[in-house]
Amino acid sequence: MKFIQRSIEIKWPILLFEVIFLVGGLMLIATGMKIRKQSRTSAFISLTIGIIITLVALYLLFWTFLVGYNS
Incomplete structure (x- = not known):
């Protein structure tokens, strides 16, 4: 669980950008x-x-x- 939390804390900007594209794709469908x-x-x-x-x-x-990427 600590790995998931740390991973989200480090990579949240790119994850947010990708989630926005995911929601846009679902809206198009x-x-x-x-x-x-x-x-x-x-x-x-x-x-x-x-x-x-x-x-x-x-x-x-x-x-x-x-x-991911190294921050």
Whole structure:
């Protein structure tokens, strides 16, 4: 538990930045699901971009938390 707390204390600026991107990706996915019946093209683009951003943000969060950077 001490490792997790120390890791968050040291890396919080980059983790915050990555969490903001994760939330943005999830919002794009939710928006794509809502507008699916109105405009299929916009929904497809929103879902695609949202999924890509979410996967990249999760990957970056994983590596930042485990490997991180030395401060």
